[in-house]
Amino acid sequence: MRPIKLTMTAFGPYKDREVIDFTELDENRIFVISGNTGAGKTTIFDAICFVLYGAASGEDRSDVKGLRSDFADDDVHTSVELEFELRGHLYRIKRQLSHVKKGNKTATGEAYEFYEKIGEQEIPCVDRQIVSEINKKVEELVGLTRDQFIQIVMLPQGEFRKLLTSQTENKEEILRKIFKTERYTLISQRLKEKKQQAEDDFTREKQTRDRYFSDIQTLLPARDESTLFATLAQENFNTYQVLDGLDEESVYYEKSIEANKQNEKLAEAAYHKKLEEYHKAEGINEEFKNLEEKENHLKEERAKEPIFKEKKVQLENAERAGKIESYENQVNEWRKDEKEKSARFQLIEKSYHRTVQTLQTAEASYKEQESKKAEREEIRKKLDGYKEFLPLVQEIDMKKQELMEQQKNVQNLAKNRDSIVSTIQEQKEKKQKLNNQIKGLEIRVDTLPDKQQKLIELRNQATVLQGYLKLQRKQAEMDKDVKTKENQYITAKQKYETMEAAWINGQAIILASHLHDGEACPVCGSTEHPNKAGGHVDVPTKDALDAAKIEFNQIDGAYRDSKAKYNTLKAELEEKAIEVRQLGFHVQNVEVTYKKMVEDGKKLSAEVDSLQSEKEKLARLKTQLEKLEANLSRMEKQQESVTEDYQLHNTAYQANKAVYQEQLNRIPEDLRQLSVLKAKIADTEAIQKTMEQAWEQAQKQIQSAKEEVAKAKVNLENAKLALDESRKKKEKAEQQFIEMLHKAGFSNEETYRQEKMAETSQKQLKAEIESYYNNIASLQLLVKDLHETLKDKHKVDLNELKTELDQLKQAFDQAQEQLRQSEQYLQHVRKLQKNIFEANERVTEFERRKNIVADLYDVIRGQNDKKISFERYLQIEFLEQILIAANERLKRLSNGQYVLLRSERQEARGKQSGLGLDIYDSYTGQTRDVKTLSGGEKFNASLSLALGMADVIQSYQGGVSIDTMFIDEGFGSLDEESLTKAIDTLIDLQQTGRMIGIISHVQELKNAIPAILEVNKTKEGYSKTQFVIK
Structure with a gap:
């Protein structure tokens, strides 16, 4: 990873937007970062680490909220943006922190960006621009975690010597993170879990087997001659003794079952014979009881006969009334029809009177609208007159808008011309003031x-x-x-x-x-x-x-x-x-x-800082003066152009204004505004439309009313005829119904209604009568049959038979229970045999697994004389390779005096061992702890170790490209010769293509390295940076 441009905004001591362009180094691959204490040198390292990994470079600056500049304005967000090159690809990454603005309750402004730059395009490196995905992608591309980055690429204050002087357990954690050996710790943890699981499985199965042993005494009865129970009574016994005892119990219960089956068979036969005799006697007694009940029931039924004779008469009268029910129904139907048609006639008669009234109203409205014919004609002529002026007024209105635009444009040009003249005068005065300031500053800055x-x-x-x-x-x-x-x-x-x-x-x-x-x-x-x-x-x-x-x-x-x-x-x-x-x-x-x-x-x-600020101010003032002179020249040319443009536009405006006034005079004054004319046309058209619609509506209403009156009159006549016809048919049906009543033997309609019965009720009554007489006949026949069946038979005493039967039943139940118990005990024996055998097999297998896992776990976790785990054994190999690479540089830096060695000594108080470092001093031939080295010697050893680690990591992790290194301490502790050799070592690295940045106050280092990134504080307290190339 090689940085190209770093942009910090409101970050640490940097108030505004501070850009560090590493391309200004040109061919220089090594540079010194120089500045006063607290100016913000280490902040540059923090910014690079923060933008890549979301955290600062030092352990004491882990809180990212503390990275916001105290000088920042409230509306400026803290952010860091880095452009960098990695394996031929260009990337841009940005992280912006949120903060609570004044007046707000919550923090806002948090943002993240990560893109690959391909030409002028930017392609997103992640699907979603969120912290988790960006962090994962950065580690994937760079090939290093944040901890690895500050151990190998960026060596901040307090972190540089950690790998050299830390104890074994600390080195183990560092090497675990760098070479990703934590998987072997996970193997140990997994084996520990498996060992515990195997022990738990063994214990559980052993307890299960012991529980089966305990179940024997619960499920089986103890017998004096039993070998099994004699074995269980011993203090110590094995599974095979128990299984042999269960085999003996199985044989015993098989013999018991055969004897119990024979006893059960004999008891069952005696019981069933006596049960059959008892059921036969019980049947005879039941028939005697049934005969008595049937005779009593027959007497009760014969007592009901007078009631059923009356019901027979009632049924006959209902049958006669049913024969003339159809005539009654016909009378009811015609009465209902007459009532409906009478009501319809009344409704139609009312409707006819309403239509006549509507016709009278329509005739009056028609006459009123017919009288307004002249008024409608006057409205039409007035509308035509308005429409004749419409095109001319529209044209004048457009010209008026154009004139207003022209007037506005002319006014703006005049205003612009006056503004430019005023600005030119102000700029000339400002130029004079700048010249005076520059002369005064040049005199003071010469002493800097x-x-x-x-x-x-x-x-x-x-x-x-x-x-x-x-x-x-x-x-x-x-x-x-x-x-x-x-x-x-x-x-x-x-x-x-x-x-x-x-x-x-x-x-x-x-x-x-x-x-x-x-x-x-x-x-x-x-x-x-x-x-x-x-x-x-x-x-x-x-x-x-x-x-x-x-x-x-x-x-x-x-x-x-x-x-x-x-x-x-x-x-x-x-x-x-x-x-x-x-x-x-x-x-x-x-x-x-x-x-x-x-x-x-x-x-x-303080004097130098003040003069430096004045020097910066002088440069800014000269730049301002150059910009001001260029701006004055541009504005004077602009003044000439604007003045000429104003004169042209003003002449055109005056000519168009005269033509507009001449056209306006040709239109009546009350119609000159387009909006007024359109409103008059719209109002007149609305009046015309309303009057025409009223005339058409009056014509339609009178015609419709005449048609409705004719229809209503026809409907009324038809309703009268239908009502008269219905009355005649009703009277005829009533006469016919009265005649039929007399023929059926009913004196009047009331008598008929009393005897009438519904058809379902008739059927129920008839069925009830028939059922009664059939039941009498059935009971008589049943009593006769029972007398014949019980002839020559007598009742039996069942109590004696029941006593004998109960005794036989008890003997049969006892035989069954003895057989069931023997079968159940045999079942328990066989189940216990199966369970104990299988449990014992599982116990043996789990014990074997437990021993294997325990042995493997002891090997992996380092249960040996040297207390070296498998993970640390691998880390020792990595460390040995790192020491080989580191000693190549340390020998040169120390003139061959020192060689780093892995310590074989045991750590005190049982601490982890194997990764400690010693130093071999060839001058004394002695080996001692690296902590005894002086400050400068420790720096050389730490630098060699870091470079050696970088070499080994690149060889093991092909995806890791370490093209950059930053160092933030140590050179002040070197003597002149050691410093020269350290610089030579870094220059050798530069020749391999690496970029190296060093924070140092050592003057010899600044003199030896031509490229310096100066970090200076301003008088206001915030910092600025600039590259100085000698």
Whole structure:
């Protein structure tokens, strides 16, 4: 990934839109980022990391809300946009933060963009411009996560040395993220879950088998001679003993079932024989009871006979009345018809009177409209007159609109001409003021280079003094630490030596206690033991002694590390004192001299900042002057053009105005406005239309009324004829019905209605009578048959039979229950055999699986002497390759003195081991912890390690292209020779095509590298950037 253009808006110390165009570097691939503390150098790294990954580069700047500039205007949103090139493709990515504007309650303005640039087009890189999809696509294209990016490409403050000096567990996390070995941790976790699952399965099946053992005593009765229950009574037994016992129980219950079946068969036969005898006696008694009930029922039915005789007479009268019902229905129908036709005649008669009244009204309206004929003609003539003026008025109205536009245009031209004249005068006055300002600034800015050089020299001297003071303070702190650790070392050594002596003495006493005369001593071989060691002492255990030794070794290592660091620091302090004296200062007065130098530097820096601001202001004023002079020339030419245009348009306007006035005089004054004329035409047309419609409506109404009167008259006559005909037919039907009543034997219509019965009621009554007489005949025949059947028979006493039957039934039930129990026990035995056998097979299989998974889990998680897991074993291989690549550069940077090695030592207090780093010093032939290196040595080692890691990552991950590197610390700790070699190393990288940006205050670095990105604060407090190419 190579940056092309970075645009920051309201970001950190950058108030407005700040653009850093990396193409200005031209052929330079390495550049220094220089500026005062707090100017915003590290913010540039934050911006690149933020726009790519949504977070700043340092761990202490993780809150993206804090990235918004304190100088930003309320209506300006914080955003970062980066154009970059990756593997021949151009991309543009932008992230814009939301913020709460004044007067609002919620944050607004959040936006994200990610596009590939192909020519003049931009193609979206993601389907949706949202954070999750953009983050995923960036990691996919760049090939690095944010953590990997700040370990390899961008090395911010506080992150640079993390890989070098961190402990094994921290390196493990870093290497896990970079080389994506977390999958092997997941394998271990998965195996742990499988191991737990296998143990749970084994325990569950074992409990299931034990539960089946317990079920035996619940489901089966204990027998004295049973081998199975004797086995279960033992404290320890195995599954096969239980299965053999169940086989024996199965044989026992099979024999019991055969005997119980024979007993059940005999009991069943005796019971069914007695049951048949009982049912036969019960049937005879039931028939005697039935005969008695039927005789009583016959007596009750014969008592109802008078009632049914009356019902027979009622049925005969209803049948006679039914024969003349049709004549009654005919009379009712004609009565209904007469009533309907009478009502219709009355309605038609009313309708006829209404139509006559409507005709009279229509005749009056017709006469009224006929009298308005002359008025209608007058309206028509008036409308024709209006329409004759319409075309002329329309033409004049259009000319009026054109004249108004022309007048407006002429007025605008005059106004524009006057405005240009006024503006020209203002610009001339502004030009004079700018000339005066430029002359005054040029005099003051001429002193800036001398002051800048003086400030640089002062800062270089202050850096040396400050470094000496820091080392001096650190020496005092470390002196206390060394003394503390020395005391701890002496105490721990005495404690361990005392415990070791006690343990050795204790071993002698233990050995002596087992020596007997005549037996050889295992140490000297003597068979006589005159002076055996004796007495009683508190002997420490071997584990306690080993623990004390580990503790002593840890304290010893810490003391030696502290002492080595102290000696290294002391050497650095002596070197720094030489530098102080070479500058002409006394070491004893460094603190006073440094404070005075800081005060002088602040004053001089303020003067330089002020002059720098004035220099920038001078450049802006000169640019403004050039633009102003060009603008004046353009406006004077514009004045001439506008004046000429005004004269042409004004002449044309006056001519058109005269023609318009002449045409206007030819039209009556009240008709000159087009809107008024159109309104008069519309009103007159409406009046004409209303009068014509009223005349046509009167003609139609009188004709329609005459037709309706004729129709109503015909309808009235027809209704009268129909009513007369219906009355005649009704009277005839009434006479015929009276004659039929008399023939049927009814004295009048009322008597007839009382005897009349509905057809369904007649059928029900007839059926009821027939049913009664049939039931009497049936009961008589049934009583006769029962007397014949029971002839020579007597009732039986059932109680004695019932007692015998119950006794046989109880014996039969007992036989059945004994058989059922034997069958159920056999069923339980066979089910238990099956369940216990299958459960035992599963227990054996799950135990086998459990052991296999447990062994594999111990291998993967590192349950070995070196406590190295499978994941860390792979990470060690990656680390070894990184060290090979890193040592190629470190040997050159350290003149062959140092080589990075992977540490084989065990970490203290049982911590994870295997990824620690040591440094081999070829000058002393000793290997020590990398933490004992000096600041400059650590920088060289860290730089070599970072470059080595970049080489290894590119070799393993072909999709990762590391074309850029940014470094934000370390060069100030190097001596002149080391600095030169570090610069040479970076220049070598530049020759491979990489772009390298370095934040540094070291003057030698600025002198050696021609390209500098200067970051300067303005007087207002916000920052600006610019490239300076030497």
